[in-house]
Amino acid sequence: xxxxxxxxxxxxxxxxxxxxxxxxxxxxxxxxxxxxxxxxxxxxxxxxxxxxxxxxxxxxxxxxxxxxxxxxxxxxxxxxxxxxxxxxxxxxxxxxxxxxxxxxxxxxxxxxxxxxxxxxxxxxxxxxxxxxxxxxxxxxxxxxxxxxxxxxxxxxxxxxxxxxxxxxxxxxxxxxxxxxxxxxxxxxxxxxxxxxxxxxxxxxxxxxxxxxxxxxxxxxxxxxxxxxxxxxxxxxxxxxxxxxxxxxxxxxxxxxxxxxxxxxxxxxxxxxxxxxxxxxxxxxxxxxxxxxxxxxxxxxxxxxx
Numbered sequence: 001x002x003x004x005x006x007x008x009x010x011x012x013x014x015x016x017x018x019x020x021x022x023x024x025x026x027x028x029x030x031x032x033x034x035x036x037x038x039x040x041x042x043x044x045x046x047x048x049x050x051x052x053x054x055x056x057x058x059x060x061x062x063x064x065x066x067x068x069x070x071x072x073x074x075x076x077x078x079x080x081x082x083x084x085x086x087x088x089x090x091x092x093x094x095x096x097x098x099x100x101x102x103x104x105x106x107x108x109x110x111x112x113x114x115x116x117x118x119x120x121x122x123x124x125x126x127x128x129x130x131x132x133x134x135x136x137x138x139x140x141x142x143x144x145x146x147x148x149x150x151x152x153x154x155x156x157x158x159x160x161x162x163x164x165x166x167x168x169x170x171x172x173x174x175x176x177x178x179x180x181x182x183x184x185x186x187x188x189x190x191x192x193x194x195x196x197x198x199x200x201x202x203x204x205x206x207x208x209x210x211x212x213x214x215x216x217x218x219x220x221x222x223x224x225x226x227x228x229x230x231x232x233x234x235x236x237x238x239x240x241x242x243x244x245x246x247x248x249x250x251x252x253x254x255x256x257x258x259x260x261x262x263x264x265x266x267x268x269x270x271x272x273x274x275x276x277x278x279x280x281x282x283x284x285x286x287x288x289x290x291x292x293x294x295x296x297x298x299x300x301x302x303x304x305x
Contacts, residue, residue, distance in 0.1 A: 002030040004104040005244060006097060009036055009237070010113035011043050014076045014225065017050060018218050019112055019237040024054035025214035027291045028245050031059055033100040035093035037113045039063020040072050041086035048087045054213045062096030063089035064117050080224050094120040098128055108132045110244045112237035114167020118175050129180045136240035137164035137172070138186035140266045140276045144253050149279040151194050159258070159265035162189055166262065176257050176274060184274040185247065186257070187240035188266075191277040195239065195285070197222055198232030208290040215290060239280065242288040249288055251279035 007023055009016040023031045034051070036043045044063055051059050066089050090096060094117060101107060109130055111118055115137075121128060141158035142150060154160065165172040176184065197205075202222055209219035225233055243250045252275040255266035266276050287293060 002028055003245065004030050004032050004107035006033045006035070006100055006107055006109045007031065007241075008093070008097075008109065008111040008113055008117050009034065009047075011036070011046065011073050011077060013236070014074060014221065015233065015235060015237045016112050017046070017077060018221060018235075019241045020047065020050055021054060021214040021217040021221075022238055022241055022289065023110075023214070024051060024056045024059070025212040026245065027212070031056060032104055032107055033060050033062065033096050035062040035096055035117050036064070036089070037093070037116055038065045038068040038070070038072060039089060039093060040068045040070070041066055041088060042084070043072050044089050045084045045087040046073060046077055046081065049081060049084050050217065053217060060090045060096050060100065062091055062093035062117075064093045064120070076225065080221050093117040094124055097121045098125045101128055101130070105129070106131045108134055108244050110241060111135045111137070111164065112240060114164050115171030115175055116168045119168060119171030122174055122178055122180065129182070131182045132185070133175065133181055133183070134185045134187065134240055134244040135164065135175075136187050136192065136237050137162050138188040138257060138266065138276055139264045140188050140190050140253065140255070140278055144255060144266050144268060144276065145190055145278045149251070151190060153193060154190050159260050159263035160189065161262060162264050165259075165264055169259065173259065181273065185243065185250075185252065186274065186276040187236075187243050187250065188277050189236070191250070191280045192236040192239050193234060194280060195282055196232035196234050199226060199230060201232065202226055204286070205290070211291065238289065239285060242285050243277070246284065246288045249281050249284045250277045251281075252276065253278050
């Protein structure tokens with residue numbers, strides 16, 4: 001049975017759009033809602049365009065602030081998709097999340113953006129409980145990550161800035177401390193900075209581009225992206241999405257998150273229900289990405305530590 005997932009996203013980085021395409025048609029996922037921050041009409045228009053191309057126009061779309069005027073689409077989205085008509089959301093993001101969680105209480109919330117929408121959900125809907133939250137965000141340093149799994153760029157660090165948590169520190173602290181969360185899984189930059197979608201990755205994806213509409217969109221987007229940036233693209237949110245689908249792509253450690261002078265770190269702990277990534281099985285990630293064995297490993301290990 002497919003896993004119910006709600007996806008909260010932004011559009012300053014192309015990897016959120018890639019993740020949307022992945023989730024829309026992945027055989028192990030039932031995408032139930034998409035929420036956008038800040039949620040401009042241009043952003044919502046882009047989200048609806050991709051959902052339509054994936055055959056998922058049925059998915060409700062929420063926005064935090066549809067009246068926002070700041071340009072929030074990266075230049076790549078326009079280069080890839082061309083000019084798109086703006087579109088209004090179905091409702092405010094927190095309202096969409098609350099409504100859909102009422103229908104699918106066991107759903108996983110995947111966040112790939114600053115956490116305003118999650119904060120508003122917790123603040124404005126006190127009866128809502130989240131069975132599982134998977135976030136792209138956070139950092140685990142040398143005190144948590146074994147030497148064999150440390151990336152050279154983070155060697156010697158215990159804390160580091162992280163975009164999504166620093167985009168709304170109040171929301172991050174609330175979500176990390178809330179007793180209305182069943183389990184928190186943080187797919188952190190100490191892991192996501194270790195894998196890029198580059199030329200060889202693209203060639204490995206080629207045979208799967210026709211498997212689902214979502215994978216076709218990802219391949220199409222990265223064909224254009226790599227023509228401009230052959231060094232490739234880090235896969236922050238797609239890795240988090242695949243961890244939501246199959247938690248066993250990640251080695252987890254139970255921790256307490258800390259914030260120091262605008263940086264985030266983790267301390268080993270017990271009983272926090274908060275788990276952070278310390279290593280990635282890159283081969284299992286790829287298999288999850290393209291849907292190999294999706295029927296057998298759907299959400300297996302979701303309650304393992």
